[in-house]
Amino acid sequence: MHLLTLVIAQCPNVLSQTKLLRHPDMHGDRVVFTHGGDLWHAPVSGGTATRLTSTPGAELFANFSPDGRWVAFTDPDIEVDNDPASVLRGEDKQLQKAVDVLLEQIKNDPPTFPTAPPAPVKTGR
Numbered sequence: 001m002h003l004l005t006l007v008i009a010q011c012p013n014v015l016s017q018t019k020l021l022r023h024p025d026m027h028g029d030r031v032v033f034t035h036g037g038d039l040w041h042a043p044v045s046g047g048t049a050t051r052l053t054s055t056p057g058a059e060l061f062a063n064f065s066p067d068g069r070w071v072a073f074t075d076p077d078i079e080v081d082n083d084p085a086s087v088l089r090g091e092d093k094q095l096q097k098a099v100d101v102l103l104e105q106i107k108n109d110p111p112t113f114p115t116a117p118p119a120p121v122k123t124g125r
Contacts, residue, residue, distance in 0.1 A: 025071075027064035032071050034060055039073060 024033040032041045035049075037058035042049035052071065053059045062073040086093060 023061050025063045027068040030068070032062045032064060034062065039071065
């Protein structure tokens with residue numbers, strides 16, 4: 001939250017334009033944040049923000065990779081209503097729906113794995 005305060009302090013006109021900057025993360029001189037369900041990035045020193053995503057879903061909790069080259073985020077696009085009775089029975093419809101979606105994605109676009117390197121050859125001493 002302190003980072004968001006820093007961004008707003010550096011960009012006074014932001015206060016007059018919006019108050020919905022959420023989930024900021026900073027790397028070096030860049031900040032990434034959520035506004036209106038999309039991801040934006042801007043210089044920490046202030047200036048124009050650039051939209052990174054524009055989808056019907058909501059991208060949240062963006063984080064820079066350690067080297068600053070990538071931005072990871074969540075996109076909670078699976079909606080399932082959990083009724084209290086199923087939760088008491090130990091069922092998690094939200095988790096099961098997520099697993100089903102992931103398995104379908106894997107089936108439609110199977111991952112490729114690198115070839116394992118040859119095993120080292122032991123030599124006697």
